[in-house]
Amino acid sequence: MSRLEVGVAVTRGSFALDVSLTVGSGEVVAVLGSNGAGKSTFLGALAGLYRPDRGSIVLDGRVLDDVPVHRRRVGLLSQSALLFPHLTARDNVAFGPRSTGSGRRAARETADRWLAEVDATALADRRPSELSGGQAQRIAIARALACEPELLLLDEPFAALDVDVTPAIRSLLRRVVRAAGVTTLMVTHDVLDAVVLADRLVVLDAGRVVESGPTADVLRRPRSAFAARIAGLDLVPGRSCPEGLRTAEGTVIGGVHPEPVADGESAVALFSPTSVAVYREPSKGSPRTMVPVRLAAMEPHGELVRLRAGVPDGGPGWVDGLAADVTPAAVADLGADPGDELWFSVKAAEVEVYPAGR
Numbered sequence: 206m207s208r209l210e211v212g213v214a215v216t217r218g219s220f221a222l223d224v225s226l227t228v229g230s231g232e233v234v235a236v237l238g239s240n241g242a243g244k245s246t247f248l249g250a251l252a253g254l255y256r257p258d259r260g261s262i263v264l265d266g267r268v269l270d271d272v273p274v275h276r277r278r279v280g281l282l283s284q285s286a287l288l289f290p291h292l293t294a295r296d297n298v299a300f301g302p303r304s305t306g307s308g309r310r311a312a313r314e315t316a317d318r319w320l321a322e323v324d325a326t327a328l329a330d331r332r333p334s335e336l337s338g339g340q341a342q343r344i345a346i347a348r349a350l351a352c353e354p355e356l357l358l359l360d361e362p363f364a365a366l367d368v369d370v371t372p373a374i375r376s377l378l379r380r381v382v383r384a385a386g387v388t389t390l391m392v393t394h395d396v397l398d399a400v401v402l403a404d405r406l407v408v409l410d411a412g413r414v415v416e417s418g419p420t421a422d423v424l425r426r427p428r429s430a431f432a433a434r435i436a437g438l439d440l441v442p443g444r445s446c447p448e449g450l451r452t453a454e455g456t457v458i459g460g461v462h463p464e465p466v467a468d469g470e471s472a473v474a475l476f477s478p479t480s481v482a483v484y485r486e487p488s489k490g491s492p493r494t495m496v497p498v499r500l501a502a503m504e505p506h507g508e509l510v511r512l513r514a515g516v517p518d519g520g521p522g523w524v525d526g527l528a529a530d531v532t533p534a535a536v537a538d539l540g541a542d543p544g545d546e547l548w549f550s551v552k553a554a555e556v557e558v559y560p561a562g563r
C-alpha cells in the first residue's frame with residue numbers, strides 16, 4: 206500500500222494546471238470537474254504522458270519524475286479495454302507479471318487468480334474479438350491489478366460501456382479495488398462513480414483544485430458551483446451577512462447559518478431546487494428572496510419539471526444554471542416557455558449559508 210503525494214504544474218498551450226494533492230495509502234480519490242478543467246492532463250502527468258514544468262510525484266517515498274513509465278508501478282484502466290488483440294484473455298492478464306520478471310507458470314497462475322477475482326474464469330481462452338465490451342473491461346481490470354500496481358489510475362472507466370452493464374462492472378471494480386487495497390485515483394464525469402467508489406472527491410476547475418473532501422461531505426455541502434450542480438443543489442456565491450448572504454452585486458439572499466460564519470466572510474448559499482417557487486410577477490412584502498431569471502430550459506425531473514434559469518437582460522450572472530423543481534400542474538398554471546422572464550423565489554428558512562472553501 207502506497208501513499209501518493211503530488212504537486213505538479215503542467216502547461217498545454219494556453220492552459221495551465223497547478224495541482225497539489227495527497228492520496229492516502231489504499232484511499233480511492235475521484236477527480237471531477239467540467240469539460241476542460243484539466244482532469245485528463247492531471248492523470249496524464251501521473252501516468253508519465255506529460256512531463257510537469259515543475260513539481261514532483263512521490264509514490265510511497267519514491268520520486269517518480271524521472272522513472273520510466275513501465276517502471277513506475279502505476280496501473281492505468283482507460284475507457285476502452287485496449288487488450289492485445291492477438292492474445293487470449295489469460296495471456297493479456299499474464300502479460301504484466303511476465304514483463305516484470307515472473308516465470309511463465311507463475312504469471313499464468315497470477316492471471317488465473319485475477320480472472321477468478323473478476324468472475325471471468327470462463328473467458329480465459331477467448332481473444333478480445335470474442336468478448337463483449339463489459340467482458341473486455343473485466344479482463345482489463347484483471348490486467349491492471351495483476352501487475353500489483355502501487356497506484357491505480359482510472360480514466361472514465363465506464364464511459365464506453367453500455368448503460369445496462371455499467372452498474373455490475375462498477376460494483377465489481379469497487380470490490381476488487383477494495384480487496385486489493387490499492388491507492389487509486391479516478392477521473393470521471395459521473396458523480397455515481399464517485400459515490401460508489403471514492404472515499405474522497407477532488408473538484409478541478411480551470412486547472413486548480415477548488416474543492417476537496419470526503420465524498421458525502423462535498424455532496425451534502427458543496428462549496429463550488431460544479432459540486433453543487435452534481436449534488437443537485439442550487440448554489441449562490443457571495444459574502445455572509447446577518448440576513449444570510451450578499452452577492453457581489455448586492456442582492457441579499459435570506460438564509461440561516463448552520464455553522465458560524467463571520468460577517469463579510471466569503472460564503473455560499475445552498476438550497477434545494479424543490480424549495481424554489483416560480484412566479485410571473487414578484488410578490489410584494491414576501492419574506493422570500495425574489496430573483497429575476499430568464500427561463501433557459503425545462504426538462505422532466507422524476508415526477509417534477511426542472512426549470513433551468515438563464516440570465517435576464519441586465520441581470521446578475523450568478524442566476525445562470527439555478528434550478529427550480531416544480532409540479533407539472535404548477536408549470537401548466539404558469540404557462541411559461543423558454544425565453545420568458547420569471548421570478549425564482551426561496552424562503553430564508555430553506556437557504557443554508559456556509560463558509561466558502563475548505
Ligand SMILES: Nc1ncnc2c1ncn2[C@@H]1O[C@H](COP(=O)(O)OP(=O)(O)OP(=O)(O)O)[C@@H](O)[C@H]1O
Binds near residue numbers: 238241244246
Ligand atoms: N494538445 C493540447 N494542446 C494545447 N492545449 C490542450 C491540449 N490538450 C488539451 N488542451 C487544453 O487543456 C485544457 C485541459 O484539458 P483536459 O483534457 O485535461 O480537461 P478535462 O478536464 O480532462 O476535460 P474533459 O472532461 O473534456 O475530458 C483544455 O482547455 C484543453 O483545451
